Amino acid sequence: MNSFAVNSRPATDDQAASPEQALLSAVRPEAAGAPESGIVEVFNYGRGRQGLIPLWVGEGDMPTPSFIQDAATRSLAAGETFYTYQRGLPELRDAISRYMSRVYGQALPAERFFVTIGGMHALQMAIRVAAGAGDEVLIPSPAWPNFLGAVGIGGAVPVEVPMAVDPVRNRWSLDVERLAAAVTPRTKLIIVNSPANPTGWTATREELEAILALARRHGLWIIADEIYGRFVFDGSERAPSFHDIMAEDDRIIFVQTFSKNWAMTGWRIGWLECHPALGQVIENLMQYSCSGVPAFIQRAAIAALEQGEGFVQHQIERVRRGRDIICSGLAATGKVEFADPAGAFYLFFSIKGEQDTRRAALRLVDEANVGIAPGTAFGVGGERYFRLCFARRAEDIQEAARRLAAAV
Amino acid sequence: MNSFAVNSRPATDDQAASPEQALLSAVRPEAAGAPESGIVEVFNYGRGRQGLIPLWVGEGDMPTPSFIQDAATRSLAAGETFYTYQRGLPELRDAISRYMSRVYGQALPAERFFVTIGGMHALQMAIRVAAGAGDEVLIPSPAWPNFLGAVGIGGAVPVEVPMAVDPVRNRWSLDVERLAAAVTPRTKLIIVNSPANPTGWTATREELEAILALARRHGLWIIADEIYGRFVFDGSERAPSFHDIMAEDDRIIFVQTFSKNWAMTGWRIGWLECHPALGQVIENLMQYSCSGVPAFIQRAAIAALEQGEGFVQHQIERVRRGRDIICSGLAATGKVEFADPAGAFYLFFSIKGEQDTRRAALRLVDEANVGIAPGTAFGVGGERYFRLCFARRAEDIQEAARRLAAAV
Structure with a gap:
C-alpha cells in the first residue's frame, strides 16, 4: 500500500552489486522510495x-490564450529577465487578492498570497x-498520486483513508468518523482535495466543517487543494471552501495553480x-527551493487574472x-x-469484470486508441477503476466514448 | 553558528501566545529554523x-540577449504551453551534452543531464x-548561504569547515586535513563549490583529487557546484573540475545554471x-517538486547553448x-x-578596523551609495568581510571603487 514503508536500499556490502546498484544503494530512502507515476507507463x-x-x-486540449502569452512577450521585451521578489511581484499578489476576494466573497489581502512554481511547488512547501x-x-484515497509522493519524499508517512461511494446519492463521500479514527499522536496534517482528482468528490460545507473541527481538536494542519473549485456541476458558481468557514488563526494552507482555469499547465505557476504570519517562513522555503518565479x-x-474571466467561463462550459457526453455515452x-462526478473534470469509472486495470489500460490503447489512466495510480481503493479527463472538445469526447463503448 | 541547532518553537501551551505565535509554533522546526538571507536586510x-x-x-547588469528571448517567444507562439518531459526536452538534454562535452573535453551523454528550475532547484534535489x-x-565556509539553508530544510545538519587565506599565495584555500577531521559516522555528503561564492577560491586539480579520495574512503556523496567554472583569471579556459578526475561510479552530482554564463538569472533554469542510473530517482524528485520546466x-x-558562446566570452571579458578595476581601486x-579571487565574480574583502560588517554595509549604503553584502551572510569565517559582485560594466565598477575608497 505504502511505497515508503519499504526500505529499498539493497545491502551496500554486496560484493556482486554492479556500479549502478551500488550508486542506487547510497540514495536516501525517502528519495529512492518515491513511487514512479502509475500514469506514465500507459502514457509511454x-x-x-x-x-x-x-x-x-x-x-x-486548448493552448494558453494569446492575450496571456502576449503579456509574457512584452515583459521579456522590456528586459524583465533578472531576479525578482521571492514572494511574487506585488502587482501579481494584488491581482490574486482581488480575484480570490471576488470569487470567495470576502476580503483576502495580498499578504496572504505567495507565488510558486505551479501548484506542485506550493504543495511541497506547504508540506x-x-x-x-x-x-x-x-x-x-483514491487521491492524486503526488500527495503521497511529496509527503514521502519529505520524510513523513502518508496514511491513506479510504473513501467510498454513497449508494443513495451515487457520489463519492468521505466518512469523517473514519478519518478521525486514523488520527494518532503522530498525525500532523490532513490533505483535503475538493473537488477531488480523481473521484470528483466535492465536499459539502458540512463535511468541511466536520474536517475542520477534527483538525482543531487535534491541532492538525490542513492543506486545502481547491484548484478545481470552479469546476462544479450543480449550477453553483463554485464549490464550498474552507474560506467559507475558517477563522483567521486556523492552520490551513491553500495550494493553487493557474494550470487548469487558464490553460497554463506548461507555465508552471x-x-x-x-x-x-507565515510569510517569512514561506519566503525562506522559496529561497531555498526555487528562488522565485520568472517575472515574465x-x-x-x-x-490571466485580469482579462481571463471569459476564458474561464468558456472552459467551465x-x-x-x-x-455529459462521456457519462451518458x-x-x-x-x-x-x-x-x-460532482466537481473537477475527471470520470472515475470501473468496467464490469475488469480486475487488472493496469493491463486493461494498456489494452485500451491498442483496441480503442484512447489513453486513460489505470486506477492503480491513485492509491488505496482505486485499484478497480480507470480515470479519464473530459476537459476536451466535445468531438473528441464523443469519439472517445464511442470507441470505449465498442471496446468494453 | 548553526541556525538549525536552535529549536525555534515557543511552548505551544503558552496561554499568552498571540494567534500569530501559535501558528508559528506549529511550524516544523526545519522550516521555522531556515535562516533569513543576510543579504536581504541591506538590500531592503x-x-x-x-x-x-x-x-x-x-x-x-546585462539583460538576457534578445536571440535567447526570441526563442522563447517563438515557442509560445507555436503553442508549447502544455506539460512537458520531466527530465527535460530531449533537444535541450542533447544541447547540454554537446556543450558540456566540448567544455570538459570528454563524452558526456545526454542521459546524464536533467533540466531543473535553476541551480537552486538542482541543489535541492541533489541534497x-x-x-x-x-x-x-x-x-x-565562508559559503553561499543557500547551501546551509537547503541542507537544514532537508533535515540534515550542515557542518561548516572553515577555510583560510593562504598568506604565501594570497589565495583562499581549503585544508583537506581539516575537512577529513570533520568526518563522523553520520557524514554523508560534501558540498564543493569551486570557483567559490563568495571567496573566489578555485580548487586545484590536486585539491579536488584529495577531496575525492576522502569521499571515496568514507563512501560520501559530493555535490559539485561548478557554476562559475568559466570565470577564472589565470588565463585558462576553465577551472579544474571533478569531471577531470572522476570515475563513472563516483557518487558525484553536479548542479548547474543558465543564470550566470547567459545572463538568465530571472528565467530559473x-x-x-x-x-x-539515478535517472528515475531524479525524475520522481522532479515530479514531486516542480513537475517540469516550461518548454518555452x-x-x-x-x-543560449547553441548561439551563446560569443556572449559568454564577452561576459568573461x-x-x-x-x-582588475575593483582590486586595484x-x-x-x-x-x-x-x-x-582566483575565480567567480566576487571580491571578498575586509576593511581595517571594521568589525561590525552588518552595520557597516548599511552605513555604506548611506555614505557611499553602494550596495554590498555583509560577510555575516556567508557563515563561519565570513564575519569580518564584505562581498561585492564585479560582473558589471566598467564605468559602474570604477565609480563604486571611487566611492568606497572615499568612504573607508
Missing part, C-alpha cells in the same frame, strides 16, 4: 500513436511547513495562501458538456459503473 | 535609492538524493548532472576587467584587505 506505451485520444493526464520525519499525514511568467499570470453500454 | 534598506550601485546580489534527517553535510524556457536555453586605499 501509447505516446505518439496516430489518432489516439489522450485522456490520461489532467490537462485540457514542509506542516509535517516531516516521524509525522503522519492523512490523505483521503501557482500560489500558496496562508496566514501572513508572473506578468502573464496577471493578464466545455467541461460540463464533456461530462459510457452509462449506455451497461458495462461501465461510476459515481457522478 | 537600500532598495530604490537614486544612483545606488547595486553590487550585493550575484547577478550581472535529497544524498542526505536527510540524521545525516551530516560538510560545507567549506539550470540542470543537474549525475550517473544515468527550455527553447530559450537551447538558443567584462568580469576580468571589473576584477580598493588596494590603493591601503585600508582594504583581500585575497585575490
Whole structure:
C-alpha cells in the first residue's frame, strides 16, 4: 500500500552489486522510495500513436490564450529577465487578492498570497511547513498520486483513508468518523482535495466543517487543494471552501495553480495562501527551493487574472458538456459503473469484470486508441477503476466514448 | 553558528501566545529554523535609492540577449504551453551534452543531464538524493548561504569547515586535513563549490583529487557546484573540475545554471548532472517538486547553448576587467584587505578596523551609495568581510571603487 514503508536500499556490502546498484544503494530512502507515476507507463506505451485520444493526464486540449502569452512577450521585451521578489511581484499578489476576494466573497489581502512554481511547488512547501520525519499525514484515497509522493519524499508517512461511494446519492463521500479514527499522536496534517482528482468528490460545507473541527481538536494542519473549485456541476458558481468557514488563526494552507482555469499547465505557476504570519517562513522555503518565479511568467499570470474571466467561463462550459457526453455515452453500454462526478473534470469509472486495470489500460490503447489512466495510480481503493479527463472538445469526447463503448 | 541547532518553537501551551505565535509554533522546526538571507536586510534598506550601485546580489547588469528571448517567444507562439518531459526536452538534454562535452573535453551523454528550475532547484534535489534527517553535510565556509539553508530544510545538519587565506599565495584555500577531521559516522555528503561564492577560491586539480579520495574512503556523496567554472583569471579556459578526475561510479552530482554564463538569472533554469542510473530517482524528485520546466524556457536555453558562446566570452571579458578595476581601486586605499579571487565574480574583502560588517554595509549604503553584502551572510569565517559582485560594466565598477575608497 505504502511505497515508503519499504526500505529499498539493497545491502551496500554486496560484493556482486554492479556500479549502478551500488550508486542506487547510497540514495536516501525517502528519495529512492518515491513511487514512479502509475500514469506514465500507459502514457509511454501509447505516446505518439496516430489518432489516439489522450485522456490520461489532467490537462485540457486548448493552448494558453494569446492575450496571456502576449503579456509574457512584452515583459521579456522590456528586459524583465533578472531576479525578482521571492514572494511574487506585488502587482501579481494584488491581482490574486482581488480575484480570490471576488470569487470567495470576502476580503483576502495580498499578504496572504505567495507565488510558486505551479501548484506542485506550493504543495511541497506547504508540506514542509506542516509535517516531516516521524509525522503522519492523512490523505483521503483514491487521491492524486503526488500527495503521497511529496509527503514521502519529505520524510513523513502518508496514511491513506479510504473513501467510498454513497449508494443513495451515487457520489463519492468521505466518512469523517473514519478519518478521525486514523488520527494518532503522530498525525500532523490532513490533505483535503475538493473537488477531488480523481473521484470528483466535492465536499459539502458540512463535511468541511466536520474536517475542520477534527483538525482543531487535534491541532492538525490542513492543506486545502481547491484548484478545481470552479469546476462544479450543480449550477453553483463554485464549490464550498474552507474560506467559507475558517477563522483567521486556523492552520490551513491553500495550494493553487493557474494550470487548469487558464490553460497554463506548461507555465508552471501557482500560489500558496496562508496566514501572513507565515510569510517569512514561506519566503525562506522559496529561497531555498526555487528562488522565485520568472517575472515574465508572473506578468502573464496577471493578464490571466485580469482579462481571463471569459476564458474561464468558456472552459467551465466545455467541461460540463464533456461530462455529459462521456457519462451518458459510457452509462449506455451497461458495462461501465461510476459515481457522478460532482466537481473537477475527471470520470472515475470501473468496467464490469475488469480486475487488472493496469493491463486493461494498456489494452485500451491498442483496441480503442484512447489513453486513460489505470486506477492503480491513485492509491488505496482505486485499484478497480480507470480515470479519464473530459476537459476536451466535445468531438473528441464523443469519439472517445464511442470507441470505449465498442471496446468494453 | 548553526541556525538549525536552535529549536525555534515557543511552548505551544503558552496561554499568552498571540494567534500569530501559535501558528508559528506549529511550524516544523526545519522550516521555522531556515535562516533569513543576510543579504536581504541591506538590500531592503537600500532598495530604490537614486544612483545606488547595486553590487550585493550575484547577478550581472546585462539583460538576457534578445536571440535567447526570441526563442522563447517563438515557442509560445507555436503553442508549447502544455506539460512537458520531466527530465527535460530531449533537444535541450542533447544541447547540454554537446556543450558540456566540448567544455570538459570528454563524452558526456545526454542521459546524464536533467533540466531543473535553476541551480537552486538542482541543489535541492541533489541534497535529497544524498542526505536527510540524521545525516551530516560538510560545507567549506565562508559559503553561499543557500547551501546551509537547503541542507537544514532537508533535515540534515550542515557542518561548516572553515577555510583560510593562504598568506604565501594570497589565495583562499581549503585544508583537506581539516575537512577529513570533520568526518563522523553520520557524514554523508560534501558540498564543493569551486570557483567559490563568495571567496573566489578555485580548487586545484590536486585539491579536488584529495577531496575525492576522502569521499571515496568514507563512501560520501559530493555535490559539485561548478557554476562559475568559466570565470577564472589565470588565463585558462576553465577551472579544474571533478569531471577531470572522476570515475563513472563516483557518487558525484553536479548542479548547474543558465543564470550566470547567459545572463538568465530571472528565467530559473539550470540542470543537474549525475550517473544515468539515478535517472528515475531524479525524475520522481522532479515530479514531486516542480513537475517540469516550461518548454518555452527550455527553447530559450537551447538558443543560449547553441548561439551563446560569443556572449559568454564577452561576459568573461567584462568580469576580468571589473576584477582588475575593483582590486586595484580598493588596494590603493591601503585600508582594504583581500585575497585575490582566483575565480567567480566576487571580491571578498575586509576593511581595517571594521568589525561590525552588518552595520557597516548599511552605513555604506548611506555614505557611499553602494550596495554590498555583509560577510555575516556567508557563515563561519565570513564575519569580518564584505562581498561585492564585479560582473558589471566598467564605468559602474570604477565609480563604486571611487566611492568606497572615499568612504573607508
